Amino acid sequence: MVVILAVDDDVHTLELISIFLSNTGYRVVKAKNGREGLALIENELPDLAIVDVMMPEMDGLTLTKIIREQYDFPILLLTAKGRLEDKEKGYLAGSDDYLVKPFEPKELLFRIRAILRRYDKTSDANIQIGNMLINRKSFEVQIGEELLVLPLKEFELLSKLASKPNQVFTRDQLIEAVWGIDFEGDEQTLSVHIKRIRERLVKTQTDIQIKTVRGMGYKLEGMHV
Amino acid sequence: MKTLYSKFVWMTLLIMFASGTIGFMVVNTFYHQNLKEKNDEKNIEVAKSIVELIETSNLNSFTPLLQTIGDTGYQIYIVNEDGEEEFYGGDFRIREMNNSIVNRVLSGEVYHGMREYPKETFITGYFSNELTNTVGVPFTFDHKKYALFQRPNIKFLFNEIHLLLGGLAGAMIFISVIAMLIVAKRMIDPLAKLTLATKKIANEDFEVPILVNQRDEIGQLADSFRNMVKQLEASDRYKKEFIARVSHDFQTPLLNIQGYAALLENGELNSNYAEIIRKEAKRLSGVMKQLLLLTSFDQANNRTKKELFQLDDQLKQVVLKFRWLLDEKDISIQLQLKKVEVLGDQEMLEYVWENLISNAIKYNYSPGEIQLEMTETMEYVQVIIQDNGIGNKDTDYGQWTERFYREDEARSTQIEGSGLGLAIVKEVIQSHNGMLSFENVEPHGTKVCVQLKKM
16 A cells, blocks of 8 residues: 655645545555654655645755655645745655645645655656657656647557557556456447547547457557658 | 934944044054154253253242243252242152152253153043153252252143134034035925825825925935835726726626535535536636736836747647647647747737637537647747638627627527636737737628737
């Protein structure tokens, strides 16, 4: 289970973060300031820390610096100040991402997932097929001069297909890879996503296509592949 | 209260006193070092000629002669070998005289009392009316040895000059003080006017005339003061308009939040209520953020801090910021970026892209598409943000950027927004000497085009 350390001096904010993250399936360890947070790290060994910038005793930037020096897990800074220089300070201190209050809980979840993914050393490196470069760390698809930012599920579907070009993936294989084993939706979902990717790719400069293989599944094809 | 006036008077008097004292000391030193000896010689000549007169004139008594000489302005002391003393002319302040000196003169020596007179800091030897501060010469009369000591009667000789000098000094002091007061008044008057003006301004009365027309530093102060008043007035006016305009936009969501929260408190569990509260709170926060930004623009002075930066990097960063929303709405975004540096206010321009891209997401279908394209010419860089969303039937594009403009109420209440975003975008782009245009796209969607100068 992924453990997340949340550090914020506002009790309500802390509770709110904790509730949202717990509901999503993370285990949350709460701390009211930097000192407390640092003490908890020893025992809990979190996978990620969410740290508020303005706190008494030890502020978020200091805590971030200390964590950077002594540990190896990502940090997401929370702040009420959205100014450019504050962001710079945050990145200089060594934070991995930065979120301005008030934020949507969904945005927080998205960022957490993205950071964890980036830190996950098992996830594959880039995939290059023809003029298409799939960056699995930043979730971007570079096609020649163009940059294509896809919704996450579509991105994962494309990168799964691209991992072995010309090879046919069955529908079940794809669903399991993208949605997980306990996916409750129907096969229609997969078709819809495939259709969307196709529509988006058509508008770009690539010759790479997703081919339907009747009775089997899908495969990725291109002139230069 | 210590006024500047009294300070000026005191300073004047102090300066005069100090310069008088220093001047006196300088003159005194000069007297002791240069004049004393000459004065001594001169007076010995006088004494010798008196003595010569007495010795060669065959007088029965020298008393009438010495009395006359005394009356013309000398102080004379006579003593003979028998110790008989006589004084003529003006009196000495201190009559003490060492016997040995008298004896030496009686035995034929000349006494240089003026030359030998001890040097003291605060007493001018020239003026000290003492018996020792004389010159002495011997003479013989009626077979008896005499000693004659004399010094000029300063009081007698210089009485009028003393008065004149005293009067001169007094008049100088008096006139200086008066003149200083007049000068001080001329300098202080504008300050007093400015003080009065600050008090009025503190009470939000900006109609104060500042009647100071000088070309010196105080004039400059008055000028910058007038300038400040103008700016204060402008920002005050803006503040009031702003509050009036905005209070409505704050009150409405607050009212909704209070109302629906009360419903929830009463146990009416309807998940719609919670959603309304959440949306209204978000609306409030949005209005707040945008108004703050807008205020910084409305300051009379545009304080944008422009710097060179990579526009493509910024655009990419902003897009990444919206990834979660794009994901939520299943919107893909296709970027065609070019490495371009522009000179501008990073923070403000970031706001522009944030606003335009969030609009493209907000007013889009799910799933939807957004295209972001950069083109450049020698002088300009153009950023085109095109969505295939719901578009806006209102083709009066100028109106879109009016403050608090919201498209057709019924439809737009479904979408969160304050109606300030585009107004700010327009102002930012104008402050960068850029251009902003809108276009409806067929069959549906909106195309926004921003043109910025590269340097």
